[in-house]
Amino acid sequence: MYIDGQWQGEELTHIEVINPATKQVVGTVPNGGKNEAKQAVDAAHAAFASWSTLTAQERGRLLAVWHRLIEENKEDIGKIMTMEQGKPLKEAIGEVGYANGFISWYAEEAKRIYGETIPASHANKRIFVQKQPVGVVAAITPWNFPAAMITRKVGPALAAGCTAVIKQAEETPLTALKLAELAEEAGIPAGVVNVITGNPQEIGDTWLEDERVRKITFTGSTEVGKQLMKGAAETVKKVSLELGGHAPFIVMEDADLDKAVEHLIGSKFRNSGQTCICTNRVYVQVSILETFSEKFKAAVADLTTGNGLEENVDLGPLINDQAIGKVQNHLDDATTKGGEVLVGGNSFVKNEGQYFEPTIISGASDDMLCMNEETFGPVAPIASFQTEEEVIQRANNSPFGLAAYVFSENIGKAVRVSEELEYGIVGVNDGLPSVPQAPFGGMKESGLGREGGHHGIGEYLEVKYISLGI
Numbered sequence: 001m002y003i004d005g006q007w008q009g010e011e012l013t014h015i016e017v018i019n020p021a022t023k024q025v026v027g028t029v030p031n032g033g034k035n036e037a038k039q040a041v042d043a044a045h046a047a048f049a050s051w052s053t054l055t056a057q058e059r060g061r062l063l064a065v066w067h068r069l070i071e072e073n074k075e076d077i078g079k080i081m082t083m084e085q086g087k088p089l090k091e092a093i094g095e096v097g098y099a100n101g102f103i104s105w106y107a108e109e110a111k112r113i114y115g116e117t118i119p120a121s122h123a124n125k126r127i128f129v130q131k132q133p134v135g136v137v138a139a140i141t142p143w144n145f146p147a148a149m150i151t152r153k154v155g156p157a158l159a160a161g162c163t164a165v166i167k168q169a170e171e172t173p174l175t176a177l178k179l180a181e182l183a184e185e186a187g188i189p190a191g192v193v194n195v196i197t198g199n200p201q202e203i204g205d206t207w208l209e210d211e212r213v214r215k216i217t218f219t220g221s222t223e224v225g226k227q228l229m230k231g232a233a234e235t236v237k238k239v240s241l242e243l244g245g246h247a248p249f250i251v252m253e254d255a256d257l258d259k260a261v262e263h264l265i266g267s268k269f270r271n272s273g274q275t276c277i278c279t280n281r282v283y284v285q286v287s288i289l290e291t292f293s294e295k296f297k298a299a300v301a302d303l304t305t306g307n308g309l310e311e312n313v314d315l316g317p318l319i320n321d322q323a324i325g326k327v328q329n330h331l332d333d334a335t336t337k338g339g340e341v342l343v344g345g346n347s348f349v350k351n352e353g354q355y356f357e358p359t360i361i362s363g364a365s366d367d368m369l370c371m372n373e374e375t376f377g378p379v380a381p382i383a384s385f386q387t388e389e390e391v392i393q394r395a396n397n398s399p400f401g402l403a404a405y406v407f408s409e410n411i412g413k414a415v416r417v418s419e420e421l422e423y424g425i426v427g428v429n430d431g432l433p434s435v436p437q438a439p440f441g442g443m444k445e446s447g448l449g450r451e452g453g454h455h456g457i458g459e460y461l462e463v464k465y466i467s468l469g470i
């Protein structure tokens, strides 16, 4: 653990970090709890006064140094990520680049936290609006993007002048600790960034109960997000939530089918289907269903599955046995309800790693689990639809509202459908919309707030106005 500029926790019991491709131990981290969680808040609280009063230029400069060091180390960070999370090395290095994009974006955004003056209704008054950092931020992040989910929070938080306590998922702590090591090397002062490993409930509850923690920013399941949102109410903390998704991928009859297949492969099978914006259900207009399904089946059959450190691997292992079980449950439910496996459909073990073949289910119906619950695995159920109105209604019939996709070469239709979709992110002829400069986030039970772009820094700022009598 990295607390107050010190590497700590050797005296504690340790948690093993397991490579999902081999089930071998690739590292151990201290099993921290309440005491360490409190120490981290002590350090972040103590560092806040000096960090928040640095000039924006100085905070931006330090973030830029951190960015340079992450860039110089991205292959090493990528290898650490693949070994603890399982994604193919090329994807892991890609994630490091994406993650670092938030650091560079917010190194600059620090200098653009503008205020405003407002014409007063009294001649003897002047009104000034300032934006100030909220204070100590607690960040809790998931295992599927061990770098990006941290920098998407800590980048804007530090740029705004906040200090941070971070708990990464217990499955993937090593990437977070490497980022902390580079933050230290960049000269980011002690206490500004603190990374805790250990018991999620103990650490989370400690931070929820501590009134010095002024913001909880969480990325993970909707279930845990709801728990944290309730806990934050006790001390009225600001809350940002990036939660579960259930993305519909809509192929209209006037879509470029080859483009739609190419983007569906990316959207469905990135990180073996373990991303919050992965396509979870595919809706294809009935007139092109057979042609599209054949094209998609051929493309999926070409995908390779294996250890992410090997060359030319498209899909790595799933994170753990529970993930395999959930995917299998969704597949079994679908076939029981009339779905047919067009390709794939099997889990398998290779060198102890747990894998699931990239799979397509045809004849999907809206009563299937995979059409309603987040599968978080490489299974693509295809359902047909007749009309635009029908598919919009079915796509919106979900408690989730994170990402959706629509493919059509009729741009008017694509825009019209996009505007009707109740999702925070809509990819139009684009299956991979995530970039640091855009406001990433969901509607409904997919979350609160946005991360990325100029919207993202607002989550870490309080708005104050000064009424000046003259």
Ligand SMILES: NC(=O)c1ccc[n+]([C@@H]2O[C@H](COP(=O)([O-])OP(=O)(O)OC[C@H]3O[C@@H](n4cnc5c(N)ncnc54)[C@H](O)[C@@H]3O)[C@@H](O)[C@H]2O)c1
Pocket (backbone or CB within 6 Å): 140, 141, 142, 143, 144, 145, 149, 167, 168, 169, 170, 200, 201, 203, 204, 205, 219, 220, 221, 222, 224, 225, 227, 241, 242, 243, 244, 245, 275, 276, 277, 374, 376, 402, 442, 446, 447
């Ligand atoms: N919307 C997004 O940007 C986004 C991004 C990535 C993942 N996700 C979602 O995250 C989920 C998968 O990630 P996961 O399995 O790590 O989710 P998870 O909710 O199980 O865990 C997320 C984090 O919360 C911690 N946690 C768990 N219980 C806690 C508690 N009681 N108190 C405090 N912390 C607790 C975990 O240790 C982990 O660090 C999926 O639902 C996925 O859609 C969403």
Ligand SMILES: O=C[C@H](O)CS(=O)(=O)O
Pocket (backbone or CB within 6 Å): 144, 145, 148, 274, 275, 276, 277, 434, 440
């Ligand atoms: O899993 C959720 C991540 O936010 C996915 S992305 O890399 O931001 O698209």
